[in-house]
Amino acid sequence: xxxxxxxxxxxxxxxxxxxxxxxxxxxxxxxxxxxxxxxxxxxxxxxxxxxxxxxxxxxxxxxxxxxxxxxxxxxxxxxxxxxxxxxxxxxxxxxxxxxxxxxxxxxxxxxxxxxxxxxxxxxxxxxxxxxxxxxxxxxxxxxxxxxxxxxxxxxxxxxxxxxxxxxxxxxxxxxxxxxxxxxxxxxxxxxxxxxxxxxxxxxxxxxxxxxxxxxxxxxxxxxxxxxxxxxxxxxxxxxxxxxxxxxxxxxxxxxxxxxxxxxxxxxxxxxxxxxxxxxxxxxxxxxxxxxxxxxxxxxxxxxxxxxxxxxxxxxxxxxx
Numbered sequence: 001x002x003x004x005x006x007x008x009x010x011x012x013x014x015x016x017x018x019x020x021x022x023x024x025x026x027x028x029x030x031x032x033x034x035x036x037x038x039x040x041x042x043x044x045x046x047x048x049x050x051x052x053x054x055x056x057x058x059x060x061x062x063x064x065x066x067x068x069x070x071x072x073x074x075x076x077x078x079x080x081x082x083x084x085x086x087x088x089x090x091x092x093x094x095x096x097x098x099x100x101x102x103x104x105x106x107x108x109x110x111x112x113x114x115x116x117x118x119x120x121x122x123x124x125x126x127x128x129x130x131x132x133x134x135x136x137x138x139x140x141x142x143x144x145x146x147x148x149x150x151x152x153x154x155x156x157x158x159x160x161x162x163x164x165x166x167x168x169x170x171x172x173x174x175x176x177x178x179x180x181x182x183x184x185x186x187x188x189x190x191x192x193x194x195x196x197x198x199x200x201x202x203x204x205x206x207x208x209x210x211x212x213x214x215x216x217x218x219x220x221x222x223x224x225x226x227x228x229x230x231x232x233x234x235x236x237x238x239x240x241x242x243x244x245x246x247x248x249x250x251x252x253x254x255x256x257x258x259x260x261x262x263x264x265x266x267x268x269x270x271x272x273x274x275x276x277x278x279x280x281x282x283x284x285x286x287x288x289x290x291x292x293x294x295x296x297x298x299x300x301x302x303x304x305x306x307x308x309x310x311x312x313x314x315x316x317x318x319x320x
Contacts, residue, residue: 008053016103027048034058034060034061043117056112070083078233136313163208167201212299213302265293
């Protein structure tokens, strides 16, 4: 794909005990002596993807990828109904990221994340700014009430009414005024088939609005229970709790990013994370640049996104 570096493998991997009975999977690729960068995946619950390491020049970067608590190859997996979500919050994930940095003996690193990955990257950077060299963010999401309402209380439904009808169809009529809470109830049902059907419906809603262009083959992943169950369970868990963030906290505390260079890449027609959030962040963070792509939505494969991300990582690879 245009804008990506060639396929590479990993040269180190492991499982890190982060406490609370959780072990986090991590892997490293690229130059062992290169500029450290950590990829913060989206979802939450999406897991890491080998494609993502191709955003970075492997000769210049030491590329760290990992699976957040409960997702991907980390254990216990949230697909297990017995997995304890009480120890899976934004602040647990921030602490896990700091433990991983220490475990890999990295003093400072660049953070790279999109969507939920941008949320978590900002939360970490505002908590540990002295550990961050740069931030590269795509499709910015900060978990404000207005952002959640756009996605789950009928905002995006104005653009995708057919997909919205499919999204709310599994909900009893009495729950449709608050789909987010309705899905929380469905995903807590004792019947595994009910939970799986709800997870797929939740996941397919995002799949329907993620890209500026229909992608029937590539979007089939959203209909696969193996992807949908952890994706939906963790998303509903996080978003019904406002991601454990005070309203507007990531923008309120953006002054903590002072001196940290950043690149924000945003699709003009992003229906998952509309551009207003990226614009708000850019105005609150003077050390950032904002690139708005006129032909793109939310998907990383939308027109112009991959080259823009590569331009950002290449630029920061040359920093002293």
